[in-house]
Amino acid sequence: MTDHGTPAVELRAATRTYGTGERAVTALDRVDARFEPGTFTAVMGPSGSGKSTLLHCAAGLDRLSGGEVVIDGVPVGNLSERALTRLRRSRVGFVFQAFNLVPALTAAQNVALPLRLAGRRPEPGAVTAMLAEVGLAGRERHRPSELSGGQQQRVAIARALVSRPAVLFADEPTGALDAASGAAVLRLLRAAVDHHRQTIVMVTHDPLAAATADRVLFLADGRVFDELPGGAGAERIALRIAHAQHTVVAR
Incomplete structure (x- = not known):
């Protein structure tokens, strides 16, 4: 587990460029960011600001062009693909907007899948307890098609948390759901942050969602543009997003 003095994730001068020459696009531009254990960070910014790139690079799903990502004290830049896959399976959880459940598997089987892929057997009762924790007790045998969108996302959250990862990344987790x-x-x-000291990094476009976090990072043009405490309120967060958008347009 992450030590008190070790960030769950740290980005050091993180840079990601796509393409070469005149066609090169810098999605992340020397970003420095720390995500401490037991904290909930929302990442916001205009379209094309680098939010998803930051999330994917920080989770080890995409490689940086320059700089460094450190997950739970482990620099990932020099890891082989196999070693990086092992690290992700043991220390990283990911929740997507589109749920990404396996249709043929039950809720319980979907939750257990990351453990089985990592060659680990779930502890007796662990999957059932995790589904109960997300409000799905009694739904263990239901397949995704038998669950609502909100229930499917809760299965996805249970799947991401069952291994108690160092960090959970969430990419627009409420984007496909009703209010x-x-x-x-x-x-x-x-609750995962408050009761289990889980670290969460969430990309969102919704100021109301961002207001539930402990802090909000604002990106513009691939750089950290600003930062606010989550308790600042949705209206103030929305104003900062508007400012970021105006800044991008002005450039």
């Missing part, structure tokens, strides 16, 4: 289901998902994420 009530989205609020329920945010409460689950908040």
Whole structure:
């Protein structure tokens, strides 16, 4: 587990460039960021600001062009693909907007899947307990098609948390949900931080969602543009997003 003095994730001068020459696009431009254990960070910014690139690079799903990512004290830049895959399976959880559940598997089987892929057997009762924790007790045998969108996202959250990762990354986790289901998902994420000291990094376009976090990082043109405490409120967060958008347009 992450030590008190070790960030769950750290980006050091993180740079990601796509293409070469005149066609080169810098999605991340020397970003420095620390995500401490037991904290909930929302990442916001205009379209094309680098939010998803930051998330994918920080999770080890995409390689940096320059700089460094350190996950739970392990620099990932020099890891082989196999070693990086092992690190992701043991120390990283990921929740996607589109749920990404396996249709042929039950809820319980979907939750257990990351452990089985890592060659580990779930502890007796662990999967059932995790589904109960996200409000899905009794739904263990249901397949995704038998669950609502909000319930599917809760299965995805249970799947991401069952290994107790050092960090959980969430990419627009409420984007495909109605307001009530989205609020329920945010409460689950908040509870994971408050009760289990889980570290969460969430990309969102929704100021209300961002307001549930401990802090909000704003990106513009691939750089950290600003930072606010999550308790600043949705209206203030929305104003900062508007400022970021105006800055990008002005450039």
